[in-house]
Amino acid sequence: MKRTLLPVLLASLWLGACSTTPKPTVTAADAASDGVRSAPATAGAVSATDVEARKLAEQREALAKKSVYFAFDDFTVAEKYRDVIRQQADFTLAHGTDTIAVEGNADERGSREYNLALGQKRAEAVRKSLVLLGVPDARLEAVSFGAEKPRESCHEEHCWAENRRVDFNHRDK
Known part of the structure; x- marks a missing residue:
């Protein structure tokens, strides 16, 4: 039983070590309220230039x-x-x-x-x-x-x- 438990234990430790923690995303509201000027952390986030472009579009409208x-x-x-x-x-x-x-x-x-x-x-x-x-x-x-x-x-x-x-x-x- 020790022989079958050891590989399973090693595999779970190896997989656990490979996991990553998710990076926080920057939303349009966060960028507008906090004045965030850096690039977004993920692809779903909104950059400061996107927020500025939306603001200009709203002003034109x-x-x-x-x-x-x-x-x-x-x-x-x-x-x-x-x-x-x-x-x-x-x-x-x-x-x-x-x-x-x-x-x-x-x-x-x-x-x-x-x-x-x-x-x-x-x-x-x-x-x-x-x-x-x-x-x-x-x-x-x-x-x-x-x-x-x-x-x-x-x-x-x-x-x-x-x-x-x-x-x-x-x-x-």
Whole structure:
């Protein structure tokens, strides 16, 4: 019996010596709250650069939700939207590789050609405001969607007012 017990005992000691303890993982919450700047301990962990990339994506998404609205048949930027444009400019200037597609829109009233031209004039007015705030023109693109990208689809003033706008689409080069 001693002969059969000895190999089993030796094998279990050998296998026990080969085991390793698991390394702790760094989660996105840990990295964000603790300011962790080192590489992740395991493949499932999130690096600090991943956390920063997500934060930038969230900031771009928040900025994309802010629009500049216009009166009927008008492309003059109202004073109350200066802060929205300032926020867009500040973010773009702080992130040197960002570009913005300034997207002009119109409500459904008017011909397709008229709405495309009006949307372009609105986008150009906002683009010029961004340039005046220091954003290089090469990092801006003014485009018009006319009435092709409505947010609201009813045929009433509150829907038309929502569709007369300029949106911001931030992109990293």
